[in-house]
Amino acid sequence: xxxxxxxxxxxxxxxxxxxxxxxDLKENAFFASDYVRYNVLKTLMGVTxxxxxxxxxxxxxNLETILSAAANxxxxxxxxxxxxxxxILLIIYAVVSAAVYxxxxxxxxxxxxxxxRMLKLxxxxxxxxxx
Amino acid sequence: MTQLLIYREKxxxxxxxxxxxxxxxxxxxxxxLVFTYINESLGYYELLGAAPVNVLLSLICSIIxxxxxxxxxxxxxxxxxxxxxxxxxxxTIVVMVIIYLLFLKFSPGHAFVLLAxxxxxxxxxxxxxPVVAGLLxxxxxxxxxxxxxxxxxxxxxxxxxxxxxxVPAGVSGTAALMESLDPEKLASSITQIFTAxxxxxxxxxxxxxxxxxxxxxxxxxxxxxxYAWYVSIAAGVVAELISAILVGPRIPDAGMPGLFTGxxxxxxxxxxxxxxxxxxxxxxxxxxxxxxxxxxxxxxxxPKYLAGITSDEPPVEEKFPKKxxxxxxxxxxxxxxxxGKKADKEQAETEE
Numbered sequence: 001x002x003x004x005x006x007x008x009x010x011x012x013x014x015x016x017x018x019x020x021x022x023x024d025l026k027e028n029a030f031f032a033s034d035y036v037r038y039n040v041l042k043t044l045m046g047v048t049x050x051x052x053x054x055x056x057x058x059x060x061x062n063l064e065t066i067l068s069a070a071a072n073x074x075x076x077x078x079x080x081x082x083x084x085x086x087x088i089l090l091i092i093y094a095v096v097s098a099a100v101y102x103x104x105x106x107x108x109x110x111x112x113x114x115x116x117r118m119l120k121l122x123x124x125x126x127x128x129x130x131x
Numbered sequence: 132m133t134q135l136l137i138y139r140e141k142x143x144x145x146x147x148x149x150x151x152x153x154x155x156x157x158x159x160x161x162x163x164l165v166f167t168y169i170n171e172s173l174g175y176y177e178l179l180g181a182a183p184v185n186v187l188l189s190l191i192c193s194i195i196x197x198x199x200x201x202x203x204x205x206x207x208x209x210x211x212x213x214x215x216x217x218x219x220x221x222x223t224i225v226v227m228v229i230i231y232l233l234f235l236k237f238s239p240g241h242a243f244v245l246l247a248x249x250x251x252x253x254x255x256x257x258x259x260x261p262v263v264a265g266l267l268x269x270x271x272x273x274x275x276x277x278x279x280x281x282x283x284x285x286x287x288x289x290x291x292x293x294x295x296x297x298v299p300a301g302v303s304g305t306a307a308l309m310e311s312l313d314p315e316k317l318a319s320s321i322t323q324i325f326t327a328x329x330x331x332x333x334x335x336x337x338x339x340x341x342x343x344x345x346x347x348x349x350x351x352x353x354x355x356x357x358y359a360w361y362v363s364i365a366a367g368v369v370a371e372l373i374s375a376i377l378v379g380p381r382i383p384d385a386g387m388p389g390l391f392t393g394x395x396x397x398x399x400x401x402x403x404x405x406x407x408x409x410x411x412x413x414x415x416x417x418x419x420x421x422x423x424x425x426x427x428x429x430x431x432x433x434p435k436y437l438a439g440i441t442s443d444e445p446p447v448e449e450k451f452p453k454k455x456x457x458x459x460x461x462x463x464x465x466x467x468x469x470x471g472k473k474a475d476k477e478q479a480e481t482e483e
Contacts, residue, residue: 046232046233050228054229057222057321057325061325
């Protein structure tokens with residue numbers, strides 16, 4: 001005989017597995033701290049690449065200023081300014097990304113725990129059926 | 132009302148029966164609009180502007196995930212701009228990479244907002260987006276929407292001021308490329324492009340509107356009074372209108388055509404979406420109090436109108452469970468919640 005409760009839990013588990021489950025289970029393969037650190041590192045690398053590109057565009061637009069700074073031996077000042085903005089940007093992105101990824105991990109962890117409980121229930125109903 | 136609910140149930144049933152096809156069709160039509168808009172605005176690569184190519188690209192985009200769709204759209208834009216001018220094309224790719232790395236990396240699942248914002252704004256319906264985004268997404272949707280509109284401003288400026296960097300027709304080879312690489316011309320053109328792009332503040336206005344509207348809507352929808360979802364839509368409309376009136380004039384050059392029609396269209400769309408998402412019977416609301424050994428419960432239960440009708444029968448309200456049943460269900464559910472200490476204890480006992 002069909003076990004309606006078991007089928008309901010199986011459907012819910014399957015729907016979850018098909019949608020958010022794919023990403024959630026991948027994320028939960030990490031410890032929370034490792035997941036946050038890994039993603040913050042990835043974000044900071046992305047920010048570094050973006051900053052280099054922005055600096056490149058700035059350099060093309062202000063080539064004369066840079067050349068005159070180089071001629072007057074003031075290139076160090078320019079690079080110091082660039083470095084200062086870069087560090088500020090890194091700090092902002094590190095804080096924001098740490099918060100975002102910690103929150104995301106927490107949410108996915110909650111969903112995965114519920115998913116595992118669903119699996120346990122399904123197993124329990126399966127054992128009852130066999131009896 | 133009863134008749135309306137019957138139609139609602141019928142439409143939902145019909146939609147669920149062919150859900151996959153409806154989603155593909157909706158994505159296909161949406162992507163046709165996006166590619167038509169791109170080809171109308173840019174259209175330098177004639178092959179990409181051809182109808183069969185558009186249909187093929189839209190078909191591909193309708194069956195792949197949203198992030199890949201955004202990638203394909205970015206490739207199409209880059210191809211048009213590379214055809215317009217090699218330098219401007221490369222600059223466009225760089226700008227798109229910067230926007231992705233700085234803003235879009237945190238927003239997976241917001242491809243719809245990113246693509247819809249510029250297209251809706253083009254058809255004077257851009258201001259419909261804040262209310263709809265507030266209903267379907269979090270306030271974070273403001274970032275991809277603003278990024279999409281910023282990209283439109285950039286492309287408009289690039290086409291307007293980047294003409295000097297394009298290679299004249301009939302001229303080819305290294306000499307032509309060197310001509311377009313003249314440092315002074317290059318610097319002045321790129322400066323003009325970015326001055327014009329940041330001069331158009333529409334993206335800042337949209338950012339503010341979506342942030343405020345979505346925040347107001349998500350707060351109001353958390354309340355438990357009757358018709359809270361519909362009240363949240365009304366609150367979103369008022370918040371968007373007030374923000375637009377207060378912030379709009381302070382942002383020079385921000386485009387605000389179609390503000391009122393957009394807001395009205397957005398409100399109507401949001402009401403329809405909410406009607407199809409969930410309808411509850413507030414008249415049958417039950418307020419319950421009960422306790423178990425660990426918690427005291429204050430429960431407000433409102434029955435849904437369920438999809439349990441045959442073709443011509445009136446909608447059947449779910450038979451409201453007895454108080455004892457609710458207590459049983461609630462304690463049962465709590466046992467399966469991750470934080471339930473009792474559930475953990477029972478599970479540990481079972482494992483032993």
